[in-house]
Amino acid sequence: MKSATATLLISCADSPGLVAKFANFIYANGGNIIHADQHTDFSTGLFLNRLEWQLEGFNLPREAIATAFGAIAKPLEAKWQLHFSDTIPRMAIWVTKQDHCLLDLLWRWQAGELNAEIPLIISNHTSLKAIAERFQIDFYHVPITKENKVEQEELELELLSKYDIKLVILAKYMQILSPNLIANFPNIINIHHSFLPAFPGAKPYHRAHARGVKIIGATAHYVTEVLDEGPIIEQQVVHVSHRDTIADFIRKGKDLERLVLSHAVRLHLENRVLSYDNRTVVFN
Template sequence: MNGPTATLLISCPDQQGLVAKFANFIYANGGNIIHADQHTDFEAGLFLARIEWQLEGFNLSRDMIAPAFAAIAKPLQAVWDIHFSDTIPRLALWVTKQDHCLLDLLWRWQAKELPAEIALIISNHQKLEAIAQQFGLDFHHLSINKENKIQQEARQLELLRQERIDLIVLAKYMQILTPEFIHHFPNVINIHHSFLPAFAGANPYHRAHERGVKIIGATAHFVTADLDEGPIIEQDVVRVSHRDTIADLTRKGKDLERVVLARAVRLHLQHRVLVYGNRTVVFA
């Protein structure tokens, strides 16, 4: 695809003529739609859409698109965001001691699979600092305990502001973020090592083994103040059997975690995820 594009993510009360109104906004201003997808949640009475168009030849300058579209969106009670493909988001990867998700994201970033700039890595342990050095990335070690958690979160927020971070990816960061932190920085994706809502919280592989499950999974979700309850972006599963030990479940689960987290981050960076309530529509 040649040239930058603009993408609108829209949700509004369902009513007749919405597709025509939104498409006509782009057509009337000389735009060429290259992707369009929509979904109606009849239970919630909501219409949700993703529309992407080429900016070449579009009659409105970028700073005029939002106010022009707002004139259409306001009477429809629409909630919407606009994104431009050549605006590169800045990411912070947060880790503890496990390296599998971190390495996978860094390899994909190095291979230019992720349309983003990884600006820094933050960890509550020093174990993975050598990986950051290998990829030429800043590494910030901020040890956290019950006594210093508030102060360290303030330091984390300051780093995010300094580096102009758009998204945090918790690539196996084994700390719970406080509601106050999430209030100040809500754009956080986490990978959980189970097929939520099953086995939320700690030690899911041990609990899955004790329960004798036949499948295990991984879930990538947005972080909210409720632990492991945020809107789900991506999930996957693999079959297991009575012959699998906890170590086997952990090994198979790590493979899932890598893939599921990478998919979720990519979908978010491509502006294909629309959150409403505690749910998502993913226009994949």
């Protein structure tokens, strides 16, 4: 069993000596760095850094790490996050009627590929309730119409709070979330069945087929108030041809959706994604 690690994700204005400054914080406290990566965005002058180190032998107790690093980060006006590998986040999956992404996530979770707890599935239909029961996960049917959207989203937020959820996955949840819900729970990953920014919104496979494209794709991204324009975490594509029907596009696309979504979720759970300026750096 691997020993517990701590991970810092840091972003700040670029300046000389930042790599040494952050690494020395760990070295000076007896830490052993097992992963270090950084990127400088010269268009914005932003420095982005991921540091992961073993907690075994580290001189600072974990409850003191944030305060100690904060003293270094404050003069730099840095934004930063601290995560511990043995803190298991609780994740909720939201679905409608399609089961392929849900099943893929649950299979990977059951196989130990996703370091999370999944105590909750929410759906605006009852079609997938049996899957939740099969995996012994609580299922809530929350039907949404234009008339009841405000009240039902309040119920969804209450459920997220009740179950202490830290991350929501929209696994083909065919509803547009309101700005109020996103403001109150911004930690949401969506899978879109298109290689964004091409064909955002509804029926992208139909529009791609009509346009005669030669590749189709899938995109996993963080949800923002602007539909399908949040920071992109992961994308993949597959070739199609004039011989492919819309049904072929959908079949091939579903394979991509499963892979792209599960990979994005794993990257997030491993604290490898740093968002900035509606973009991401992914530290693989």
